[in-house]
Amino acid sequence: MTSDSPPPRRTYSYLGPAGTFTEAALAQVPEARDQQWRSVRNVGEALDDVLEGRSDAAMIAIENSVDGGVSVAQDALATIPGLRIVGEYLVSVDFVLVARPGTRLEDVSLIAAHPVAYAQCLRWLTGALPGHAHIPAASNVASAVGLLDGSSDADAAIAPxxxxxxxELEPLARSIGDNPDAVTRFVLVSRTVTPPPPTGADKTSLIVELPEDHPGALLELLEQFATRGINLSLLASRPIGDALGRYRFVIDADGHVEDERMADALLGLRRFSPRVVFLGSYPRADRAVIRYPERYSDDVFVEARDWLRGLLSGEPEA
Incomplete structure (x- = not known):
C-alpha cells in the first residue's frame, strides 16, 4: 500500500436489518460513516464478530428507560473476556403502525409486533384499535418485513x-408509543483497547461480584464509591447462575478511570471483590460535565499520596 492509498475501511456490526433502532445508534458514530456496516441477528453474533475480527466494533442496546437493562447484553459483557465499551449513544424510542400499501386503519384487526414494542404501544392500540389481536414478532423490523414477504398473516405491524x-410500506399512524420520553441507550463495543482520554464528561462501566452473602455486603460495595464522591448512574443486579441468591452487579459510575478518585475506587473494589470486570471509560452520550465536591478533586488524592510517601521516606512534616 502506497502512502497515497486510503486507509482500509472499518467494519461495524449492528442488529439488523436496515431500519432498526440499533442502526440509528450506529448512524451517530462519526467514525462509522462511509464505512462497512454488517447486519447481524443478535447480540451474541455482534460480539463474536468483534472477537473474531470480522468487525472492528459492534453497536448493542444495553439499557432502556422504560424496561430497564437489556439482560442479554449485560450478561454477555460480564462473561465474555476481551471486550471494551468505547462509547455510548442515546436513541429516542418511537413507533409507527405500518401496513401493505392500500391498507386503511379501519382494515386492521391483527397486528404483528415484537413483545416489548407491543407493550410500549398498548395504550394507543387499546384506544385506536380496541378489537385487535397481537402476533409476536422476532424483531421490530421483522414484524414489518413479514407483511411484504408473505411470511406474516398480520394486517399491520409496529415498527421503528x-x-x-x-x-414500501403504508404508514397508518405515527408516534404511537405510550411514553414520548422513552430512550434506549446503546454502547459501541470493541476489542480491549486503551480507554480514550478523559473529557470531564465521562462514564465508567463495571461488573462487580460480592465476596460472599452477608448483611451489609452490598453497602460495603457501594461505600467504595460513596467515600470517594462518585455518583452511580446505574446499579443493576444479574444472577451469576451458579446458585440461587448469587448476583453480580452492573455499575455505571460518573467519571473516568484516569480520575484519581475513580482509580482509588477501583483499587478498593479490587481488594473487596473476588471479580471486577472493567468494561471501559468513555464519554457520556449527553456530554454532561461531572460535578463533585472539591474535597474529592484529583489534587486532594495526589496530595494525600504524597503525604504518605513523605511519611515512609522519613521526611519531616511541614
Missing amino acids: PGILDHY
Whole structure:
C-alpha cells in the first residue's frame, strides 16, 4: 500500500436489518460513516464478530428507560473476556403502525409486533384499535418485513420510524408509543483497547461480584464509591447462575478511570471483590460535565499520596 492509498475501511456490526433502532445508534458514530456496516441477528453474533475480527466494533442496546437493562447484553459483557465499551449513544424510542400499501386503519384487526414494542404501544392500540389481536414478532423490523414477504398473516405491524426509509410500506399512524420520553441507550463495543482520554464528561462501566452473602455486603460495595464522591448512574443486579441468591452487579459510575478518585475506587473494589470486570471509560452520550465536591478533586488524592510517601521516606512534616 502506497502512502497515497486510503486507509482500509472499518467494519461495524449492528442488529439488523436496515431500519432498526440499533442502526440509528450506529448512524451517530462519526467514525462509522462511509464505512462497512454488517447486519447481524443478535447480540451474541455482534460480539463474536468483534472477537473474531470480522468487525472492528459492534453497536448493542444495553439499557432502556422504560424496561430497564437489556439482560442479554449485560450478561454477555460480564462473561465474555476481551471486550471494551468505547462509547455510548442515546436513541429516542418511537413507533409507527405500518401496513401493505392500500391498507386503511379501519382494515386492521391483527397486528404483528415484537413483545416489548407491543407493550410500549398498548395504550394507543387499546384506544385506536380496541378489537385487535397481537402476533409476536422476532424483531421490530421483522414484524414489518413479514407483511411484504408473505411470511406474516398480520394486517399491520409496529415498527421503528426508520423502516419507512427502506421499505414500501403504508404508514397508518405515527408516534404511537405510550411514553414520548422513552430512550434506549446503546454502547459501541470493541476489542480491549486503551480507554480514550478523559473529557470531564465521562462514564465508567463495571461488573462487580460480592465476596460472599452477608448483611451489609452490598453497602460495603457501594461505600467504595460513596467515600470517594462518585455518583452511580446505574446499579443493576444479574444472577451469576451458579446458585440461587448469587448476583453480580452492573455499575455505571460518573467519571473516568484516569480520575484519581475513580482509580482509588477501583483499587478498593479490587481488594473487596473476588471479580471486577472493567468494561471501559468513555464519554457520556449527553456530554454532561461531572460535578463533585472539591474535597474529592484529583489534587486532594495526589496530595494525600504524597503525604504518605513523605511519611515512609522519613521526611519531616511541614
